[in-house]
Amino acid sequence: MAGLEVIRVPVLSDNYAWLVHDPASGETLAIDPGEAAPMLDAAAARGWRIGQVWATHWHTDHIAGIPDIKAGGAVVTGPAAEAARIPTLDRTVAQSDVVTLGGHRAAVIETPGHTLGHVVFHFAKGGLLVSGDTLFAMGCGRLFEGTPEQMFANMLRLADLPGETGVYCGHEYTQSNGRYALTVEPDNAGLVARMTEVDALRAGNEPTVPSTIALERATNPFMRASSADELAERRAGKDRFRG
Template sequence: MIEVHQFACLSDNYGYLVHDRASGETVCIDTPDAEACLAAARARGWTITQVWNTHWHPDHAGGNLAVKAATGCTITAPAGDSARIEGIDRTVDGGDTVTIGALTAEVIAVGGHTLGHVAYHLPEAGIAFVGDALFALGCGRMFEGTPEQFWASLARLKALPPETRIHCAHEYTQSNARFAVHADPDNAALAAYAAEVTERRSIGLPTVPMPLDRELACNPFLRADDPALQARWGCGDAVATFAALRAAKDGFR
């Protein structure tokens, strides 16, 4: 029904093109590098018809105007971040929907990294594009939100079908794995995941996308509601545990 093309750009970003064969539409998820996005589309004979921004940071929305000038595409962006995003045609928030061809994507509010951050979930395709809200074995830095907001955002992602393939925006997994093992050293599934990450990166393979069910078992930021992890981190609830984990990761070397 649809085809997703993932490509590396900038220093560690991933760009995504979502192509609907029936309608010929192509959505660019964020615009980290305008020329890389346009070149990836040209190489496949696709024309970008839409951009779906996840948040305002320049490595996600900085190429909007250049892509729009080259293609005439329409740009959808989160309402909460719209003051800092250029070229917007439509704003969305959690509970809204967007479409590519006959497929509908649900917009999920995932503020915390930025206040207005959103994710796009295509249930029929079993995929979600989460920007910097969630990473393989990690989550984004809490630049603008609160622990309560960010944990509520992650809880919305946790509630997606466990087989959902999560497409995040950066290749941070090796660094995240080192912290995850530090945070949750007795997790055998996590140890196996970390070893696989090391192997894949040693031969230049991406670690993204990742199945949600594996993140639910291994990603400490998604397990802040687990009593064993709460006990290890000396916290009595999910929000406090998430906050402790996020603060520890910010200073982890």
């Protein structure tokens, strides 16, 4: 991303947390730290100090590392709707709020569905979307708290972002998502080609994210759903899928 350094940090079994560093100001941000030690180690290895933490939602695998990072002086920001479930928050945000890292501004977009208060962070100028567990590479989050209508609205809103926008999601689910996507659109040539690349990457234990909005428009069965009902059908199919 222009002007920012973004570091993928694997945590827990299949989560990705993100370090974002602004060289101009020297500020560093941790997003969705499911564990503290990998984040602190990755920052220290680069001579960075984490001054902010942003959380997309309350699930433990995205926030468990916050207390230890906050103990080092980081300011913690997260969704106002989930403040009761993220007791470490210093600042709460909601739709259309803006958060900053150095001179870089990110819009807060509410994306209820996976959880009711889920938010994502969009650096429009730099072309970066941190999508948490709302939008995955070829997938979307399970509807633990929200509705298909809410998730369908999320997909429409995020699909409207510029195609080159990077999608930095919270899990390495791409291969399983793609295998399911092929059952929905087996004749999608772009999807078939993408899965060839994904299978090769995973065979080498390499990451498959970030993605882009354009790639998701072309290959993500949830972003390509034509209605909330179709998304609901596909989400139920993915929940049952074992592939």
